[in-house]
Amino acid sequence: MKIRASNKLLNIIFAINAAVILILDQLTKYIINNLPQSVFPIEVIPNFFYIIRITNTGAAFGLFQNRTKIFIIISIIAIILIIVLKIKMNLKIVLYNIGLGFVLGGALGNLVDRITREGEVTDFLHVVFFAVFNVADSFIVIGFGIIILVILKNFFKKGAV
Known part of the structure; x- marks a missing residue:
């Protein structure tokens, strides 16, 4: 079921x-940055999920370390593109707008870190057996997942978005 809403509500x-x-x-x-290092790691699910604290000056999985200015510029461009996409596509589908909001919020969260923490993002x-990540990263992935599902559903239903 596709829920549609007015532009203002969206x-x-x-x-x-x-x-x-x-x-x-x-x-x-x-909260994580104000806990003493001695409390880490915090075991949440034994042998599977932990809370630790690391800083990352690179991209996902620690790639391209120490390229702060490039990542700030890329983040700003991505944020602008998200807003342009929101305006230009003007999809009146609630889930699409939720997903896009998740991606924007996550992008803003990591950008704030890069600007206020000397290029470091806290993960x-x-x-x-997976990378260390944060709430912003999680919602970027969840948001893109929602967007892809909405687009695919519309594509297969109508033959195009």
Whole structure:
């Protein structure tokens, strides 16, 4: 079932989602960064999920370390593209706007870190055999997942978005 809404409501949903994700991301990073290093790792699910604290000056999986200016520029471009995509596509599908808000909130969360923490992003969620990540990263992935599902559903239903 596709839920449609007015442009005003969709803009509110988009903005609130982005703001909530940004606040949640920054709040969790604030808490993690103010805990003494001696409490880490915190075992949440034995042998599977831990809370640790690392800083990352690169991209996903620690790639391209110490390229702060490039990542700030890329983040700003991505944020602008998200907003342009929101305006130009003007999809009146609630889930699409939720997903786009998640991606924007996550992008803003990591950008705030890069600007205020000398290029470092705090990562703290560690699933064994996977990269360490944060709330912003999680919602970027979840948001893109939602967007892809909405687009695919519409593509297969109508033959085009």
